[in-house]
Amino acid sequence: MAHYPHTLSDGLEIRIALKRSAKKNLILRPINAHEISINIPPFLSESRLKKWLDENETLLRKTLARKPAAPDPHEKPGSIWYRGVQTALGEHGAQTIALMPSEILLPQKDWDAQKNHLRxxxxxxxxxxxxxxxxxxxxxxxxxxxxxxxxxxxxxxxxxxxxxxxxxxxxxxxxxxxxxxxxxxxxxxxxxxxxxxxxxxxxxxxxxxxxxxxxxxxxxxxxxxxxxx
The missing domain is CATH 3.30.2010.10 (Metalloproteases ("zincins"), catalytic domain)
Structure with a gap:
């Protein structure tokens, strides 16, 4: 899952958590008051996505205002909150967890094992x-x-x-x-x-x-x- 910032017309910066597994239509879900998950088809280019985001600001704001769905503990997230910062989850070859300035590196295991280790x-x-x-x-x-x-x-x-x-x-x-x-x-x-x-x-x-x-x-x-x- 990729994460990148997007700025609305009033200067508010939000985060987009981008997935590429949608079959046809874009699927928007609120993560919190400042982040939206968007599932897009694999063939949609970033330039076309940027154009769509600029043209659909009203929909983005309505999505941000919705109550986020409860997180699915069976699906690996792209990031987690750590001391007030949304911190990306990555992997490395070591058997221990490494806390980096902007990333938490997990051992290369299946998500259930990683989740238990991370908890x-x-x-x-x-x-x-x-x-x-x-x-x-x-x-x-x-x-x-x-x-x-x-x-x-x-x-x-x-x-x-x-x-x-x-x-x-x-x-x-x-x-x-x-x-x-x-x-x-x-x-x-x-x-x-x-x-x-x-x-x-x-x-x-x-x-x-x-x-x-x-x-x-x-x-x-x-x-x-x-x-x-």
């Missing part, structure tokens, strides 16, 4: 990245969770319980720093406020001025963080 790799990175971040916020807020850890939850980004502490979804390794900070602080605020009362939200907003932006990012892109299942 393990990202969970390790999440432990190194998210948990110290959570503890730094806890220290700054003078709060002390009973314990901290990661979860493999399918329905929430974090959970806070008085007896078992705070657990963060490992998939947040894909989110930008500001979004990870929001989730950390959201869960920490549940220590003094185990509800979603006005006092709880006032505390969240006091410690994360970007709360609304972080919630919008998760709404637009959160589904894509589950591409590995």
């Amino acid at each position: 393990h790799f990202l969970t390790e990175r999440a432990a190194e990245y998210l948990l110290p971040r959570l503890l730094r916020h806890a220290d700054a807020m003078n709060l002390a969770p009973t314990a901290v850890g990661l979860s493999n939850a399918k329905t929430f980004w974090g959970v806070c319980r008085a007896k078992t502490g705070i657990r963060l979804n490992w998939r947040l390794i894909g989110a930008p720093e500001a979004v990870a900070d929001y989730v950390c602080i959201h869960e920490l605020c549940h220590l003094p406020h185990p509800d979603h009362s006005p006092r709880f939200w006032a505390m969240v907003h006091r410690h994360t001025p970007n709360t609304d932006e972080a919630k919008r990012w998760l709404k637009a892109n959160g589904g894509a963080l589950f591409v590995l299942g």
Whole structure:
């Protein structure tokens, strides 16, 4: 799958994830608020595609506005979110995963094996990245969770319980720093406020001025963080 940028008439730059397996018609699907997957016939040239994109900006905008379909964990994606950046997936001859500036290189195996390896790799990175971040916020807020850890939850980004502490979804390794900070602080605020009362939200907003932006990012892109299942 090829990825390249496309600029709309108002200067907004979006990403096109291009597949060449369509039989006849172009097939458009939203990936997130800034990226569209387009499946085209193999014979369609890039110049003709560029002309089509320029002439169908309204359709592109409508596609971007649609809710993305849930990612198919059985289909290998061309890229994944990693710390807020859509990072391409490539392959190399080594047996370990290599994290490059703009690419994650996987061992040359079938997708199921690569996916399991990648999930393990990202969970390790999440432990190194998210948990110290959570503890730094806890220290700054003078709060002390009973314990901290990661979860493999399918329905929430974090959970806070008085007896078992705070657990963060490992998939947040894909989110930008500001979004990870929001989730950390959201869960920490549940220590003094185990509800979603006005006092709880006032505390969240006091410690994360970007709360609304972080919630919008998760709404637009959160589904894509589950591409590995």
